[in-house]
Amino acid sequence: MDKKYPKEICGIVGKANVGKSTLFSAMTLAPVEIGNYPFTTIKPNRGVTYLRINCVCRELNVKDNPKNSKCIDGNRFIPIELIDCPGIIRGAHKGRGLGLKFLDEIRQASALIVVADAAGATDSDGNPVEPGTGEPVEDVKIVEEEVSHWVTDILYMDWPRICRIVENRFGELDEELWKKLSGLGISIESIREVATELGLNHHRPSQWTIEKLYDFSSILIKKEKPIIVAANKIDMKEARRGVEKLKNAGYNVIPTSGEAERILRLASEKGFINYLPGDREFKVLDESKLTNAQKKALEKIYETVFKPWGSTGVQELVNTAYFNLLQYIPVYPVEDPEKLSDHDGNVLPDVYLVRKGSKPRELAYKIHTDLGRTFLYAIDAKKKIRVGEEYQLRWGDIISIVSAAKEA
Numbered sequence: 001m002d003k004k005y006p007k008e009i010c011g012i013v014g015k016a017n018v019g020k021s022t023l024f025s026a027m028t029l030a031p032v033e034i035g036n037y038p039f040t041t042i043k044p045n046r047g048v049t050y051l052r053i054n055c056v057c058r059e060l061n062v063k064d065n066p067k068n069s070k071c072i073d074g075n076r077f078i079p080i081e082l083i084d085c086p087g088i089i090r091g092a093h094k095g096r097g098l099g100l101k102f103l104d105e106i107r108q109a110s111a112l113i114v115v116a117d118a119a120g121a122t123d124s125d126g127n128p129v130e131p132g133t134g135e136p137v138e139d140v141k142i143v144e145e146e147v148s149h150w151v152t153d154i155l156y157m158d159w160p161r162i163c164r165i166v167e168n169r170f171g172e173l174d175e176e177l178w179k180k181l182s183g184l185g186i187s188i189e190s191i192r193e194v195a196t197e198l199g200l201n202h203h204r205p206s207q208w209t210i211e212k213l214y215d216f217s218s219i220l221i222k223k224e225k226p227i228i229v230a231a232n233k234i235d236m237k238e239a240r241r242g243v244e245k246l247k248n249a250g251y252n253v254i255p256t257s258g259e260a261e262r263i264l265r266l267a268s269e270k271g272f273i274n275y276l277p278g279d280r281e282f283k284v285l286d287e288s289k290l291t292n293a294q295k296k297a298l299e300k301i302y303e304t305v306f307k308p309w310g311s312t313g314v315q316e317l318v319n320t321a322y323f324n325l326l327q328y329i330p331v332y333p334v335e336d337p338e339k340l341s342d343h344d345g346n347v348l349p350d351v352y353l354v355r356k357g358s359k360p361r362e363l364a365y366k367i368h369t370d371l372g373r374t375f376l377y378a379i380d381a382k383k384k385i386r387v388g389e390e391y392q393l394r395w396g397d398i399i400s401i402v403s404a405a406k407e408a
């Protein structure tokens, strides 16, 4: 049976020149263009990054053979696709800068990282300025507003047709809006809820003003695409105030230094240091192999990032987005509940991400539609007990699905 691995997508968006590509490069090790001027990136970059969790192999003291993920020293790394977008400036929906067309590429993203320049080293158009002068909260607001305009425009362009259909009773408004926003992963229930919340008439869309349509789009997108703010450039002293301001504005904020993470990841790849993404320290392996400049760069990272902030924050970004905001949990499906393996004998081969509250059948569907359709029951392989349809999967569960197809 062919397995399909569901793909999770995370988008990196933000004002021009705040460090998106540096962050992307740190998270994927992909070489991309980085420059201290706006619009260095002109089309989205795609790569793979990983969520990090403690692997159950440690808890059970078994040796695993990961297939869809990686296990390093008892840490399981679960892949997600990362997309680095070009910069956004105010008025982008009207074509300023590089416009917003590229947002089509992140329609499927379940989480968005909005990067802000916490050090305030860029103006609202992304030009370099004296650190501390730029407004990090504005960096996030610009993105929120432009994305809301983008959604508004998708709907507004087709508004006369939508009005005709609904007001001549050829279709329901919620459904027409949902079709129009298809691919954005927005549920029809949310559309209904937000329209009701705003007191908008479901039968007379021609009475909706463009301002109301904007409010509708803005609330809808916030509800469906949760954002995590990377308060970036924390290695600069001006960032402390910026981080506070972002937190006070009520955002989910993770202080980050993409640049520090990028240097550490590269140094670790080259074998100079011992460092895994998310570690709260790094160790130089052989000082004699480092040039003076490299030594200085590492010392600076320790002094400006690890000492004051504890880590580069980069791993926390995706971990917090998926495990706290989206409330995903990792579960390990296995075929053999005794050996904890797949049919080739690989122990704990896969980790799947499911929403908190998911049941075993949903996991079965994620693995294969046939497995979902023919699902009978599941086995909790840690406890060696049978669990039924109503069981709610828990963090780190090892689950074996028993299906009619398998029994036959």
Ligand SMILES: Nc1nc2c(ncn2[C@@H]2O[C@H](COP(=O)(O)OP(=O)(O)OP(=O)(O)O)[C@@H](O)[C@H]2O)c(=O)[nH]1
Binding pocket: 014, 015, 016, 017, 018, 019, 020, 021, 022, 023, 033, 034, 035, 036, 037, 038, 039, 040, 041, 042, 085, 086, 087, 088, 232, 233, 234, 235, 236, 256, 257, 258, 259, 260
């Ligand atoms: N001090 C500091 N500078 C950083 C950090 N991350 C990025 N930079 C610098 O910020 C500038 C912009 O970096 P990019 O990664 O190209 O920024 P971007 O947001 O992708 O820019 P556009 O693609 O033009 O929108 C470069 O000079 C980087 O070296 C960081 O964590 N700390």
Ligand SMILES: [Mg+2]
Binding pocket: 020, 021, 022, 033, 040, 041, 085, 086, 087
């Ligand atoms: Mg860029």
